[in-house]
Amino acid sequence: MVAAGALPMLLLLWPQFSGVAAADAPLGSPPNQSDPVSFELDVQPILAAAGCNAGACHGKQGGQNGFQLSLLGFDSEFDFDSVVRQARGRRLSISAPASSLLIRKATAEIPHGGGERIQPGSDRYQTLLTWIRQGANRRTVDEPVxxxxxxxxxxxxxxxxxxxxxxxxxxxxxxxxxxxxxxxxxxxxxxxxxxxxxxxxxxxxxxxxxxxxxxxxxxxxxxxxxxxPQANPLPPDFYPQAQRNNFIDELVYEKLKRTGVKISDPASDSTFLRRVYTDVIGRLPTPEQARSFLDSKSPDKRLHLVDELLQRREYVDHWANQWADLLRPNPYRVGIKAVLNYDNWIREQFRDDVPYDQFVRRLVTAKGSTWHNGAATLYRDRRSPEEVATLISQLFLGVRLECAKCHHHPFEKWSQRDFYSFAAFFGKVGRKGTGLSPPISGGEEVIYASDKGEVRHPVTGNVLPPEPLFGTAGGEAQEDPREALADWMTSTNNDYFAQVHANRIWAHFMGRGIVEPVDDLRSTNPPSNPALLDALAREFRESGYDQKHLIKSIVLSHAYSLSSIPNETNRGDRLNHSRHYRHRLRGEVIADAISDVTETATDYSALAPQSRANQVWTHRIDSMLLDTFGRPNENQDPPCERVSDSSVTQTLHLMNSVELDRRVRSDTGRAARLADSDLSNAAVVEELYLACFSRRPTPEERSYAEPLLGMTKGERRPIIEDLLWAMINSPEFIIQN
Missing domain, CATH: 2.60.40.1080 (Immunoglobulin-like)
Known part of the structure; x- marks a missing residue:
């Protein structure tokens, strides 16, 4: 039932190759010849178990060799028609069931690209024969569902x-x-x-x-x-004695107790300092700020630091830049002015501390000119209801609906009707203006709620009313159905809304989401800690969707402050946050860190002097460093996926960048200033370590670096420059521990 050599992307749906459904798996007790056999309850399950309707076989779009089944048997009427009626009924022989093409192909009695899918004489074989012998009926009398x-x-x-x-x-x-x-x-x-x-x-x-x-x-x-779990049980008093700062720790420990895994030791003050600075505001502390925190004896210094960081202006740029990644349109498609207004609108929401539910509502229901209301650019970029539905469902609900656009979702409950009914919320989005004319598209466009517009089911052709993925929203009763959608999305009855954002924030701070990918919430991709995800979502919702409140809860938990160094039990832990997961810093954070430690500014085109990488509003602004460190391509379909892995290219760029060398050796940079200062060699080394790593040098590092500076007679600048360059090229500089 499959052509030889057909191995497309949905290979995992083909049991023959995935090893999850053998061709001769028993069906159970075969029916007596007098017992009625149901197509839907007996025959279709056999076709599914044998892999006949898998994505690499007859279930793919267009079928295989003229025979098509619905993907994984989601459309019984279509499948019955394909098996019984199509091809002039040649697939079945009621008078001689064993001679039916369906049987002979499945048993490989005649050549079949899929090989033997059903073993002759097996229970599945007998069930199919009985069904055909009984007349290949669609339904039986009083057939249950x-x-x-x-x-x-x-x-x-x-x-x-x-x-x-x-x-x-x-x-x-x-x-x-x-x-x-x-x-x-x-x-x-x-x-x-x-x-x-x-x-x-x-x-x-x-x-x-x-x-x-x-x-x-x-x-x-x-x-x-x-x-x-681990083979050796934990000491019974290990977790009862572990430090708990809030509800997060309790739920993390509860899961780890079950797996027999110990948490790592707490991270040092210097590690926490650098971690929380780069996570919350996307920049390094200055040597003075680092020294002040490390020398403080206050028991509440971490609490005070977090409160201070959440009020810093850098918080706005750091988080707006991340959301711009998810929402940023292609400037060649929508126009530079529209992109700039969109970016300014996003930053304004963070400057005003707009609650997350209001932020989403303003986006989903955006109206007006793309030159005056930046949020309206969403609908300039996404032109069809289907495009908008895919973006909105994934970003704000964590539901990847795109598969359901063509067929029933293979790993979820969403059908084509679900997809197009959801898309119908955007069917009445109207547009006035010049439209798009890539690669320039410089005109203004006005988005409004029209009294016309509809979405039809691609198979039946029926006009579909706006309907949410579950529950009710009353989209038809409102002039703008998007208002009803926003009400439904932000309702306290919609768990997806709070969960997907809580999961995204958790992943940012903890190095991995409770669900991965962070915007793929489905039953077949369960959370590693369901209780924790529910608790974070509830905390977020009850705070009035206050992102800063959620951030504060996470970064002040003991789980966040754990060391990244594993112990004997948690080396293999990749899910449950028994230690901090190391990850490379975001490209913009690295770019700004280089500016800070070298004390040289980067000049970005289309931005004011002294601007920082987190303020870059379009990827059309050139930056080899940002491109090298994972800045996404705007020509890709948003949400833009960043590559967070480290690469040889990144290492080579830092080692060989002419621009970096110029900045390290700048006459107005840190190295030149330190060389000309009255600071002792020990003080110079300490400042370099505080600037680059937010910590003081170890005794071994001092014993190496200080004599180097003492070897020169009055000219220590080349040594300081080399030390600074080496520190920037070290893993500790670009990896968050």
Whole structure:
């Protein structure tokens, strides 16, 4: 049922290659010839379990070799028509069921690109024969409807190399249930931690960890959480004695106790100082600020520092720059003036401390001129309801709806109707003006709520009313349906709204989201700590969607202040924040850090003198350093994805940059100033370390650097320049520990 060599991107949906559904997996007790066989309840599950309707086979758009099925069996009417009626009914032979093309292809009796998918004589084979022999009916008399699927057990605590079985039950509208374990398809999120076979048998790997295992039966998905704790149990008093600063620590510890993992030791004051500066305001502390904090004996100095940072003007630029990444349109498409106004609007929201729900509402319901209301640029950039729906659902709900645009979402419950009904909220967005004329598009455009506009289902052609993904919103009753959408999105009944932003903020500060990717909240991608995600979202919601309140809660938790140095139990922890996860600093932070430590400003075109990288409002402003350190391409489809990994290119750039060399050796830079000062060699070395790393040098570092400065007779500038250059090129400068 698949052409030889067809291996597209949806390979993971093809059980033959993923190893999650064998061709001869037993169906269960085969029906008696007199028992009615249902296409929807008996035949379709066989096609799904055999992989016939997978994305790499007949379930892909356009089908395979003239035979198309709905992806994973989400459209029973379409599939019945394809099997029974299409191709003049040649796929079935009622008088000789075993001669049916459907049977002969599936058993590889005749050439078939997919090979043998159903074993002759197996229970699946007998069920198909019986169905065809009975006349290949669409429905049986009083046929029930599949209502739900459950995992008999969905939480497992396994030892290394231990086996455990999943059992799946299907519940029907007539009150009956069926064991469908054999017809279910399984997929482990991390096969190295836990692998799963076609019959639902899981095997724990040799190393501690945790993952989720998906079980899909037809259009129903359930997830089992599997945890493999450390072999040696923790001392019973370890976590009861651990420091707790707020609710975050309690929930982090509760999860770690279950996995048998110890938290790392607390980070030093200097590490915390550099971490919180770069995280909250995107810049390094000055040597004077570092010295003041490190020398302070106040027990509340961290609290006071966080309060101070949240009021700094750099906070605005740092966070507005990050949101500009997510919302920034292509200037070649919408025009430079519109991009500038959009960027100014985003910064204004952070300057005014606008609550997050109001920030989102102003965006979603934006009206007016793109030259006067920057938020309206969203609708200049996104021209169709479908484009807007994809952006809004992913950014503000954490729901990636794009798959449902063409077919039922393979890993979620969203259908094509869900997608286009959601898009219908934007069907009446009107536009007046010159429109787009890339690559210039310099004209003004006015966005308004029109009394016309509709969205149709691409298959049925029916006009769809605006409907939210769940619950009700009353979009048809309002002049501008977007107002109803904003009400629904920001409602306290919508958990997605607070969760996705709380998760995004958590990932920024902790190095990894509770859900990864941060904007992909779905049942098959469960949070590593559901209780913590719920608590963060609740705290955020109850604060009035105050981002600063959420930030303060996170950075003052003990979990945030842990060292990044692992202990014997948490070396393999990548999910539960038993230590701080090291990550490279954002490109703009590195660029501004270089300006600060060298005491030389960067001149950015289209910006005022002395401007900082966090104030750059379009990526058309040239910067080789920002491009090298992951600045996204504006020609890509937003939300723009930044590459946060370190690379050889970045290392080579810092080592060989002519611009960096010029700034280190500038006559008006820090190295020249220190060389001409009356500071002792020890004081010079200390200032360099405080400026670059926010800490004082260790005894070993002093014993190396100070004699170097003493070797020169009155001319220590070249040595200071070399030391400064070496520090900027060290991992400690660009990696947040």
């Amino acid at each position: 599949l209502e739900s699927v459950e995992l008999v057990r969905d939480d497992f605590l396994l030892q290394p190399d231990e086996h455990a079985g999943l059992q799946v039950l299907a519940h029907y509208s007539d009150g009956t249930q069926r064991d469908v374990t054999a017809e279910t398809t399984y997929l482990s999120n991390d096969a190295a931690i836990v692998s799963v076979a076609a019959d639902g048998q899981m095997k724990a790997g040799p190393i501690p960890g945790e993952t989720a295992v998906m079980a899909r039966y037809m259009n129903r998905i359930r997830v089992a959480n599997v945890n493999i």
